Amino acid sequence: xxxxxxxxxxxxxxxxxxxxxxxxxxxxxxxxxxxxxxxxxxxxxxxxxxxxxxxxxxxxxxxxxxxxxxxxxxxxxxxxxxxxxxxxxxxxxxxxxxxxxxxxxxxxxxxxxxxxxxxxxxxxxxxxxxxxxxxxxxxxxxxxxxxxxxxxxxxxxxxxxxxxxxxxxxxxxxxxxxxxxxxxxxxxxxxxxxxxxxxxxxxxxxxxxxxxxxxxxxxxxxxxxxxxxxxxxxxxxxxxxxxxxxxxxxxxxxxxxxxxxxxxxxxxxxxxxxx
Amino acid sequence: xxxxxxxxxxxxxxxxxxxxxxxxxxxxxxxxxxxxxxxxxxxxxxxxxxxxxxxxxxxxxxxxxxxxxxxxxxxxxxxxxxxxxxxxxxxxxxxxxxxxxxxxxxxxxxxxxxxxxxxxxxxxxxxxxxxxxxxxxxxxxxxxxxxxxxxxxxxxxxxxxxxxxxxxxxxxxxxxxxxxxxxxxxxxxxxxxxxxxxxxxxxxxx
Numbered sequence: 001x002x003x004x005x006x007x008x009x010x011x012x013x014x015x016x017x018x019x020x021x022x023x024x025x026x027x028x029x030x031x032x033x034x035x036x037x038x039x040x041x042x043x044x045x046x047x048x049x050x051x052x053x054x055x056x057x058x059x060x061x062x063x064x065x066x067x068x069x070x071x072x073x074x075x076x077x078x079x080x081x082x083x084x085x086x087x088x089x090x091x092x093x094x095x096x097x098x099x100x101x102x103x104x105x106x107x108x109x110x111x112x113x114x115x116x117x118x119x120x121x122x123x124x125x126x127x128x129x130x131x132x133x134x135x136x137x138x139x140x141x142x143x144x145x146x147x148x149x150x151x152x153x154x155x156x157x158x159x160x161x162x163x164x165x166x167x168x169x170x171x172x173x174x175x176x177x178x179x180x181x182x183x184x185x186x187x188x189x190x191x192x193x194x195x196x197x198x199x200x201x202x203x204x205x206x207x208x209x210x211x212x213x214x215x216x217x218x219x220x221x222x223x224x225x226x227x228x229x230x231x232x233x234x235x236x237x238x239x240x241x242x243x244x245x246x247x248x249x250x251x252x253x254x255x256x257x258x259x260x261x262x263x264x265x266x267x268x269x270x271x272x273x274x275x
Numbered sequence: 276x277x278x279x280x281x282x283x284x285x286x287x288x289x290x291x292x293x294x295x296x297x298x299x300x301x302x303x304x305x306x307x308x309x310x311x312x313x314x315x316x317x318x319x320x321x322x323x324x325x326x327x328x329x330x331x332x333x334x335x336x337x338x339x340x341x342x343x344x345x346x347x348x349x350x351x352x353x354x355x356x357x358x359x360x361x362x363x364x365x366x367x368x369x370x371x372x373x374x375x376x377x378x379x380x381x382x383x384x385x386x387x388x389x390x391x392x393x394x395x396x397x398x399x400x401x402x403x404x405x406x407x408x409x410x411x412x413x414x415x416x417x418x419x420x421x422x423x424x425x426x427x428x429x430x431x432x433x434x435x436x437x438x439x440x441x442x443x444x445x446x447x448x449x450x451x452x453x454x455x456x457x458x459x460x461x462x463x464x465x466x467x468x469x470x471x472x473x474x475x476x477x478x479x480x481x
Contacts, residue, residue, distance in 0.1 A: 168382065180474060188383060226343045226345075227343070227345060227346050228345055229342070229346075229388060231342065255478050256475070256476040257345055260346070
């Protein structure tokens with residue numbers, strides 16, 4: 001299974017309730033993910049979509065359109081609009097700042113912020129216990145440590161932010177099959193993180209009594225400035241001298257400089273999820 | 276002859292989903308030289324039966340003691356391109372990446388900047404250097420100035436560095452890297468098969 005079929009299977013309920021008006025497409029492939037109509041999940045079914053006034057009509061596959069489907073039953077009431085307070089359902093694509101994990105058994109888990117927690121708590125997904133008031137990386141760590149994620153080799157989908165541009169998210173959806181390359185899907189496209197190395201660094205922090213230190217940005221200062229391209233050799237030498245088992249730590253650090261930025265925040269999420 | 280091709284990197288590289296490999300880059304250059312993209316071209320690299328592809332390494336970032344490999348964010352048009360083309364084509368319209376109506380249509384992609392890049396290979400070093408100079412950049416956004424480079428040197432090398440590339444998924448031997456299972460092509464025009472490959476960001480200190 002690939003990332004799209006996992007997402008499709010996890011959001012089946014949204015589409016069942018929505019009663020989509022599908023048409024026969026006039027184009028060769030989905031405008032968002034670019035897959036030909038023969039290879040999408042609901043083959044030959046397309047949803048017409050116009051981005052805004054003055055734009056041409058596009059045809060999306062049902063999977064790419066799913067974040068735009070609102071559902072009162074599954075996700076609850078998003079807002080009440082106008083003088084008559086007409087309720088508007090929550091859509092996955094409008095959940096800015098919220099993320100999700102789709103496990104290897106195609107179950108959708110949502111990590112929501114405080115604003116959305118109140119809105120989605122009446123939905124069926126929250127009733128099943130699949131909505132958490134946490135951040136997506138902490139949710140992923142929790143699911144991984146208690147085994148609900150399944151075997152990472154079978155593949156899971158990690159969405160760090162649904163954001164505002166759900167079509168960019170769906171255009172580059174990637175599945176993770178190895179924790180050394182965690183594909184972080186967000187509304188700015190997919191990027192890669194070495195979660196395995198971050199877990200190693202967290203283990204170093206626990207072994208060397210640096211759990212509190214590792215969650216402070218000041219501790220990682222020489223590493224993060226080097227990852228930004230400004231090497232301060234003196235500061236790095238001092239840091240190596242005062243850090244216990246520093247050589248081992250440097251060996252465990254992720255090799256991608258993007259992973260070395262904001263290490264304290266990532267450590268905070270990983271170390272607190274493990275407690 | 277095994278060689279080590281050192282390139283000076285002038286602007287950050289935006290890595291593609293499958294990290295660039297020397298044989299892929301040389302094939303693109305050969306396509307440009309011939310003006311044809313529909314046929315498979317002969318490359319000045321040795322073919323290896325065990326690896327089922329050319330002896331050519333993946334992209335490796337080289338840092339120096341003075342300059343580390345650094346993270347850079349490159350704003351560029353997202354893959355799902357919804358820019359209003361009639362506005363973009365207007366020469367008087369400035370695309371502002373800091374705000375305004377264009378901000379939502381531009382994404383900040385992760386770029387990598389290091390002083391040098393290195394590729395290892397086995398074949399004719401001079402022809403490889405001549406071919407790769409036909410390219411204007413490496414990685415995504417190379418037409419907009421990302422990943423621009425110049426060849427610094429091509430030297431003989433006997434460290435078998437070309438082995439830092441994708442290998443067939445069923446290979447039964449020790450590989451000189453920590454292998455990650457993936458789906459890739461082993462030759463520039465081959466089929467997508469399961470492979471074992473090094474991590475995306477390979478680093479080396481000069």
